[in-house]
Amino acid sequence: MIEATWIAFAFGLGLVARVIGLPPLIGYLGAGFALAAFDNQLGITRQDSEILAHLSHLGVLLLLFTVGLKLKLGNLARPEVVGGSVLHFALSSVLMLPPILLFLEVGWYEALMLSVVLAFSSTVLAAKVLESRRELKAFHGRVAIGVLIMQDLIALLVMSLTSGQVPSAWALLVFLLPLLRPLLFRLLDHSGHEELLVLLGLMLALVVGGLGFESVGLSSELGALAFGAMLAKHPRAGELSNSLWSVKEVFLVGFFLQIGIGGLPDADALIFAALMSLLLPLKTVLFFFLFLAFRLRSRSAFLSAASLTNYSEFGLIVMSVAMPQWLVPLAITVAFSFILSAQFNRVSASLYNRLASRLVRLERNTRHPDEQPVSLGDAQILVMGMGRSGRAAYHYLKEKGYRLISLDSDPVAVERAAGEGCNVLYADAEDQTFWQSLEMRQVEAVILTMNDAEAKVIASRKLRERGFTGLLVSHALYEDVARQIEAAGADHTYLTMSEAGAGLAQNVAMQLEARHARPQV
Incomplete structure (x- = not known):
């Protein structure tokens, strides 16, 4: 009772x-x-x-x-x-x-x-x-x-x-x-x-x-x-x-x-x-x-x-x-x-x-090693979030010859991506000062692959507020989250599970077409 x-x-x-x-x-x-x-x-x-x-x-x-x-x-x-x-x-x-x-x-x-x-x-x-x-x-x-x-x-x-x-x-x-x-x-x-x-x-x-x-x-x-x-x-x-x-x-x-x-x-x-x-x-x-x-x-x-x-x-x-x-x-x-x-x-x-x-x-004149970068250099594409999806997107685009840079708020993820040869820096998408001091003049596209949905919403909003007019895409697990990210400024949000299913079906179709194309003995 x-x-x-x-x-x-x-x-x-x-x-x-x-x-x-x-x-x-x-x-x-x-x-x-x-x-x-x-x-x-x-x-x-x-x-x-x-x-x-x-x-x-x-x-x-x-x-x-x-x-x-x-x-x-x-x-x-x-x-x-x-x-x-x-x-x-x-x-x-x-x-x-x-x-x-x-x-x-x-x-x-x-x-x-x-x-x-x-x-x-x-x-x-x-x-x-x-x-x-x-x-x-x-x-x-x-x-x-x-x-x-x-x-x-x-x-x-x-x-x-x-x-x-x-x-x-x-x-x-x-x-x-x-x-x-x-x-x-x-x-x-x-x-x-x-x-x-x-x-x-x-x-x-x-x-x-x-x-x-x-x-x-x-x-x-x-x-x-x-x-x-x-x-x-x-x-x-x-x-x-x-x-x-x-x-x-x-x-x-x-x-x-x-x-x-x-x-x-x-x-x-x-x-x-x-x-x-x-x-x-x-x-x-x-x-x-x-x-x-x-x-x-x-x-x-x-x-x-x-x-x-x-x-x-x-x-x-x-x-x-x-x-x-x-x-x-x-x-x-x-x-x-x-x-x-x-x-x-x-x-x-x-x-x-x-x-x-x-x-x-x-502030002291020296800068802490873990603090955010202020310039993305000559990178064409920015990948935010270096989990499995972010690293896969990074390596695919790197093979295509694009100039890339990636950011993540997890030092372990930064260390792992750097070990794979990625151009990666530490950054927190929810840091107001980071967005105010960021220089990204040559960036043409941004890919949001962070795990946290709120971080993707904030990043989309901040990018548009600071005048970024390039391509902005994200992924999400749920449709309502995808709508929130797009409302914040993303051009398109891919549903992770749907895209994975579509990719799986595409691979099956390719395998079947290859089999049918083989000469019959």
């Missing part, structure tokens, strides 16, 4: 939040507080709360597993990720300490622990925001996720030090996990496309990754992320992520309910949360200038910093071990930061566009 109440509250307040222009997760947080306020009337027991906590934990594990599926481990070993996360953690902890000591009557140890946990940013919220905007693979999205993973590793270290517990000797076995990749790839190959695929994802995220890492004294969140990352290079990683989407979304509602249902705050908790919320801009500014120091463009630095402008639910886990008496004030602080961060990220791109002329002046 109580599960029905959870669903009703979550849906009702989530719908209200959406209607008034807020992300539904704000409504889920409100639903949690409403449930906490009426727990006696609703008959919510301790066992019910434990069930909700378990469901929310499953949602976090599935989210991190799907983030891992889109993560390339090579993206972590970058100066802006390692340096940005470590330097921000150190500087933020130091800068947060004086205000906490000044406004709160706490000792040095409590103040230090509060400043440490407030230095972390929310992996769940940032990943959710980036995923909803299809920016997980964008450069600034990969930087933000990389920083969050580094922060989670730091949080695990802090939790181990404060708890006095260390992982068991068996934890060393995690360094052998890459040896399991061929087996995992084979399992994914043989799991089909239906419920067995979903069960494989659940098993790896919750059982092997989550429970397995917990059994050796490591974080279950880290385990889910690790097993997702090991499958990231598999061609069907995207399909696995999509198959888990609805399950993950439902469980994540439980996570946001759990934050609110933890207990109603008193006046002191609300004052603490309000004061800490006033310090949130410090996170943004610190991240922004650190990213600029590592040669990011102002746009990438600003959007990455915006994604990280919040406090972390992982801090609650750390504090539950170190100082459980601070859980409710910190939960309210995290909730406030989620509300502010969600609103900030809604307008971050448009806000940057208004501030761009001032922020660009702060």
Whole structure:
């Protein structure tokens, strides 16, 4: 019965939040507080709360597993990720300490622990925001996720030090996990496309990754992320992520309910949360200038910093071990930061566009290797998206003698295409600055083969807005998507499956004609 109440509250307040222009997760947080306020009337027991906590934990594990599926481990070993996360953690902890000591009557140890946990940013919220905007693979999205993973590793270290517990000797076995990749790839190959695929994802995220890492004294969140990352290079990683989407979304509602249902705050908790919320801009500014120091463009630095402008639910886990008496004030602080961060990220791109002329002046003269190109040279044809379709189109046209250049927002795809001899550069089709600075005077045709439908719509619109009058073609899986791309400016959109069927039939006809043309013996 109580599960029905959870669903009703979550849906009702989530719908209200959406209607008034807020992300539904704000409504889920409100639903949690409403449930906490009426727990006696609703008959919510301790066992019910434990069930909700378990469901929310499953949602976090599935989210991190799907983030891992889109993560390339090579993206972590970058100066802006390692340096940005470590330097921000150190500087933020130091800068947060004086205000906490000044406004709160706490000792040095409590103040230090509060400043440490407030230095972390929310992996769940940032990943959710980036995923909803299809920016997980964008450069600034990969930087933000990389920083969050580094922060989670730091949080695990802090939790181990404060708890006095260390992982068991068996934890060393995690360094052998890459040896399991061929087996995992084979399992994914043989799991089909239906419920067995979903069960494989659940098993790896919750059982092997989550429970397995917990059994050796490591974080279950880290385990889910690790097993997702090991499958990231598999061609069907995207399909696995999509198959888990609805399950993950439902469980994540439980996570946001759990934050609110933890207990109603008193006046002191609300004052603490309000004061800490006033310090949130410090996170943004610190991240922004650190990213600029590592040669990011102002746009990438600003959007990455915006994604990280919040406090972390992982801090609650750390504090539950170190100082459980601070859980409710910190939960309210995290909730406030989620509300502010969600609103900030809604307008971050448009806000940057208004501030761009001032922020660009702060950039360093050197350019980060992963940032977008500004000139396509003498290329006649531009291929955007270097997956299987893009590479096939590129090689076919190259054999015909055309001058080509290709772009992709996935560094792994760029590396693979470059290895095949393609003239390929990194670029994000959803980057406003990229379109403003792009020079493509000799390009006569553009082929859109990106996987994401929204990216193709944006690219079509931006190309036409900047005055491109050449041939613009795309492919799509569905007719309604094809109509959207054409409405945005494409000359023609080919339906992938229909064209594949037509090509298959054409080959059959050619084979039959060849057979009939042979002399009969």
